[in-house]
Amino acid sequence: MRLPALALLCLGVAACQDAAAPSVEISDAVCRPTPNGRDLTGCYMTLAATTDDRLVSVSTDAAGKAEIHEMSTAGGVMTMAEMTDGLPLPAGEVTALQPGGNHIMLMQVTAPLAEGDTVDLALTFADAAPVTVSARVGNPAVN
Numbered sequence: 001m002r003l004p005a006l007a008l009l010c011l012g013v014a015a016c017q018d019a020a021a022p023s024v025e026i027s028d029a030v031c032r033p034t035p036n037g038r039d040l041t042g043c044y045m046t047l048a049a050t051t052d053d054r055l056v057s058v059s060t061d062a063a064g065k066a067e068i069h070e071m072s073t074a075g076g077v078m079t080m081a082e083m084t085d086g087l088p089l090p091a092g093e094v095t096a097l098q099p100g101g102n103h104i105m106l107m108q109v110t111a112p113l114a115e116g117d118t119v120d121l122a123l124t125f126a127d128a129a130p131v132t133v134s135a136r137v138g139n140p141a142v143n
């Protein structure tokens, strides 16, 4: 379980004690290598916001387009759709973007992404200051 560990970590960090300041902590950012001949891939991470917030957009130099996708299952078929209102981040909770669930989709990837590369993802939030994370390229850890 990742949640209790994060909560404990928070106790030692000064920024966490300032509960009034909106901020979002990102961890475990990873993008899958692009499949051969394809120019799209998924990125995953965990996000923890100090106040109710929303991830509203993602951009990166590594791709022409980055969208926040929601997975849903209808009639046994998994489909994904852009979350046009962004991804809700409830205060004090860990929100996971993970394989089989919601994710960040990179499209029109400019150069193939291989294991060991890194991708800078610029995340914009409704309230918190923007954060740029360096995502490793590789296979996401299975929870």
Ligand SMILES: [Cu+2]
Residues within 6 Å of the ligand: 042, 069, 080, 103, 104, 105
């Ligand atoms: Cu997608």
